[in-house]
Amino acid sequence: xxxxxxxxxxxxxxxxxxxxxxxxxxxxxxxxxxxxxxxxxxxxxxxxxxxxxxxxxxxxxxxxxxxxxxxxxxxxxxxxxxxxxxxxxxxx
Amino acid sequence: xxxxxxxxxxxxxxxxxxxxxxxxxxxxxxxxxxxxxxxxxxxxxxxxxxxxxxxxxxxxxxxxxxxxxxxxxxxxxxxxxxxxxxxxxxxxxxxxxxxxxxxxxxxxxxxxxxxxxxxxxxxxxxxxxxxxxxxxxxxxxxxxxxxxxxxxxxxxxxxxxxxxxxxxxxxxxxxxxxxxxxxxxxxxxxxxxxxxxxxxxxxxxxxxxxxxxxxxxxxxxxxxxxxxxxxxxxxxxxxxxxxxxxxxxxxxxxxxxxxxxxxxxxxxxxxxxxxxxxxxxxxxxxxxxxxxxxxxxxxxxxxxxxxxxxxxxxxxxxxxxxxxxxxxxxxxxxxxxxxxxxxxxxxxxxxxxxxxxxxxxxxxxxxxxxxxxxxxxxxxxxxxxxxxxxxxxxxxxxxxxxxxxxxxxxxxxxxxxxxxxxxxxxxxxxxxxxxxxxxxxxxxxxxxxxxxx
Numbered sequence: 001x002x003x004x005x006x007x008x009x010x011x012x013x014x015x016x017x018x019x020x021x022x023x024x025x026x027x028x029x030x031x032x033x034x035x036x037x038x039x040x041x042x043x044x045x046x047x048x049x050x051x052x053x054x055x056x057x058x059x060x061x062x063x064x065x066x067x068x069x070x071x072x073x074x075x076x077x078x079x080x081x082x083x084x085x086x087x088x089x090x091x092x
Numbered sequence: 093x094x095x096x097x098x099x100x101x102x103x104x105x106x107x108x109x110x111x112x113x114x115x116x117x118x119x120x121x122x123x124x125x126x127x128x129x130x131x132x133x134x135x136x137x138x139x140x141x142x143x144x145x146x147x148x149x150x151x152x153x154x155x156x157x158x159x160x161x162x163x164x165x166x167x168x169x170x171x172x173x174x175x176x177x178x179x180x181x182x183x184x185x186x187x188x189x190x191x192x193x194x195x196x197x198x199x200x201x202x203x204x205x206x207x208x209x210x211x212x213x214x215x216x217x218x219x220x221x222x223x224x225x226x227x228x229x230x231x232x233x234x235x236x237x238x239x240x241x242x243x244x245x246x247x248x249x250x251x252x253x254x255x256x257x258x259x260x261x262x263x264x265x266x267x268x269x270x271x272x273x274x275x276x277x278x279x280x281x282x283x284x285x286x287x288x289x290x291x292x293x294x295x296x297x298x299x300x301x302x303x304x305x306x307x308x309x310x311x312x313x314x315x316x317x318x319x320x321x322x323x324x325x326x327x328x329x330x331x332x333x334x335x336x337x338x339x340x341x342x343x344x345x346x347x348x349x350x351x352x353x354x355x356x357x358x359x360x361x362x363x364x365x366x367x368x369x370x371x372x373x374x375x376x377x378x379x380x381x382x383x384x385x386x387x388x389x390x391x392x393x394x395x396x397x398x399x400x401x402x403x404x405x406x407x408x409x410x411x412x413x414x415x416x417x418x419x420x421x422x423x424x425x426x427x428x429x430x431x432x433x434x435x436x437x438x439x440x441x442x443x444x445x446x447x448x449x450x451x452x453x454x455x456x457x458x459x460x461x462x463x464x465x466x467x468x469x470x471x472x473x474x475x476x477x478x479x480x481x482x483x484x485x486x487x488x489x490x491x492x493x494x495x496x497x498x499x500x501x502x503x504x505x506x507x508x509x510x511x512x513x514x515x516x517x518x519x520x521x522x523x524x525x526x527x528x529x530x531x532x533x534x535x536x537x538x539x540x541x542x543x544x545x
Contacts, residue, residue, distance in 0.1 A: 007095070009104055039522055048097050061158055079104060081161035083095070087343045088349040090099040 004053040005034065005083045006068065014041065014045035014074025022047070025070045029063045030055050045076065050083065094135030103346075107162060111315035111377040112343065114350055115205075115370050116166040118291035120298035120306040120363060121145045123172040123207075131183040135192040138177075142169060142196040142205075145305050145360075150201040152357045164350070165512075169197065170296035170308075171207035179219030186223050190230035190237045197236040204279075206296035211286070213246040214535070224254075227261050231276035232268035238294035241492045244284035244481035246488045249538040255481065258282050259474030263497055266322040266466070270499035273507040277427075277496040278461065282477050283482030284491045290420040295492055306363035307355035308420065311347030312370040313339075315377040317407075321385040332386055333406045340367060340410025347528050348415045364419030368456060369403070369412035371528050372433035373514040379403070379424050380433025380443075391433055392443025400424060401454035421490060423456025429509060429516035430461055438517040445476075445519050453483050458491040463507045463516035465498055466499040473497060478536075487538050 010022060019038070025032065034052040064080045071078035094339045106112035122344045126137040150167050157164045190208050197205040208230055210220040225414045227239050237378070241258060243252040263284075266274035281295040288299020290393055291308035298306070320339045321332055355362035380391035383399045404423040411418045427449065428434045437443035445462065459478050464473075477493045484491030498507045498518060505518045 007100060007214060009100060011101075011104075020123075027461040037095075039097065040134045041101070046097065046101065048100055079161055082159045084345060084349060085162060086100055086103055089103055090095060092529045 004058070006051045006053065007050050007081050007083050007086060009048040009079045010047040010071070011044055011078050012074070014040065015075065017048065017073050018045065018076060021070050021074050022067070025066050026051060029066065030060075031063065097287050101296065106313070106316045110319045111372065111374055112162070112312070112313045114164040114309060114347060115165055115312040116168050116291050116293075116310040117149070117351070117354055118168040118170055118296055118308045118310065119146055119149050119358070119360065120170045120289070120300065120302055120308060121172075122298060122304045123177045127180050128178050129182045131178075131181045131188055131471055134178065134181055135189055142171070142193075142245035143263070145310045146202065147199045148358060152203050152500060153354060156321060156354055156357075158404065160350060162346060162350060166294065166354065167201070168291065168293060169200065169205045169293070170298045171205065172298050173207055173211060173298065174212035175217070175220045175223035175545070176300065178219060178223065184222060184417060186226040187229045187233060189235050190226070193235035193237050194208050201535040202236070204293045206234050206238040206240065206283060206293050207298060208237050209241065209297040212241045213242055213245045213251055215251065216243060216254065219309045219492060223260060224257060227280060228264040228268050231279050232264050238279045239298065240281040240283055240286065240295045240297060242283040242286040244485050245475070246285060246485050246540045247538055250284070250478065250481045250485060250536040252478065252530070252536055254334045255474050258477055258543050259472075259530065262473050262495060263470045264507060266497045266499055273501070273509060274496045274498045275375050275509055275513070278494065278509055278513050280494065282481075282493045283350055284481040285489060287490055287497055291364070291366050292370065292421060294494060302363070305360045307351055307358065307360045308345050308363040308366065309351035310366045310368060310370070310420065311343055312354065312368060312371040313343045314341060314371045314379050314382060315374070317369060318376055318381045318385055320380065321382055329386070329402060332406035333402055336406035337410040340407045341414040343367060343419070353499070355523045362417065365411070365415045365417050366420030367407060367418065367422050368420070369424040370436070371425065371427065372512055373430060373432055374430055378431045378433035379426055380431055380437055384433065386388045390440055390442035391437040392447045396447065397450050397454055400426070401421050401453050404455050416487040424508050425460060426451055427455055427460035427494075428462050428519070429514040430512060431514075435515065437521060445521060449483070452480060452491055456490070459493045459495060461494055461496070461513065461516060463496045463498045463518045464521050465503055465518055466497055468497045468521050471525065471527040472521055473528040474530045476521070478499045478530070486541065488541060512537070
């Protein structure tokens, strides 16, 4: 593992408050947004964020659970994965 | 170069829609330090050795699964072949050792433990014989123990005495587990050229040239390859090979990353990455479906061997370019009961045992998870094993037989094993006898290909 950066992917039907809801939970867990992109792909709202974690005591499982919960509330799927999985698969 | 959203979504789609997973993280554990003449002391030492290496295996594997968001389906352990480490035991029966392995597997929370094994390609020691004759009861009395016997290599030839014995052992194993369709046989593999670092069950064991404790990772993804091939528009076979190679490359990279991180956190050496397209009963997660995507009406028809050869080779090439640690079996598996497409092909009459045997010449393993009628004779089972061993020996490759003579079952019946083992349609065997050939015993000499020094 080369960093503590995570890719957060949000996919679902567009509605008011998705970005606000997701970023609120991130702030509560002291997770910083390093980059954010949002688009509509195949009629689906797609937001991809690169998130940075500075805290030594970061609890990934608790953060993932909180993100799933807010996703459920907003009717979207939220996936939190370490960035290495994409780097290894798509870059040499 | 930053990762593009399309690439992120491609990875997520592979996992959520196409069943991409790490099929297994398998910890290989050396048991050579456990030998003792008293089987009770030996078993205790085996138990504590396994627990000292593997107590955190499940927890750490689950942490990694959460970190990367890639499902890790099985956690397994392989150990030094028990026939070797139990050679000095003063006991005729090694079932107690299998029970110890089973207890350790339950305690560690893993799915399977492999290594109730013997390597007898050139001949048997008293310890080998004790182990082999203990197999039927060992598999009937345990849930998680897997057993394998290597009866042939390209260098040594085929030990036909062992092949004859294994026919009887397979039958006895089926009988002792008749209440569950002969499921004991689903945990028993007969090998030619068995790899020493294979993470897949039922054939995993920790080979004698391996380090003290090692992590081997098995990655799968027939569903991903199937979807990639089906997305091509009117491709040539060269385009298909290229597409499979690229997909295999991506899957392998992901598996290697996971394997190295698990090994690092467990202070174990990283061994091999085995990229094997291992189907599951899930629809679309099927090797047969890939062959049909290439343009065959039904798996098993003429052209199937050629299509499988292309697939197996492209998978290997993609894997080899992605990792320097590719090992194990690496290729395409064709287990019948675990592959919804293979089951359908058998049911429609397009796939027979003979065609499967031909396919094993070009795939990575052999006759796998095949149910045959319960009244199939031990000699016929031995003869099926002998044919498969000959293919492995001559072609310098691994071949294996995992066959279930399902007690009471007839051709066309379905035998249910549950979980990843799936449902096996009972297939016809030839009615003509092989009895006299198998009874001759002795050894089929190593082929001329073995004289390479």
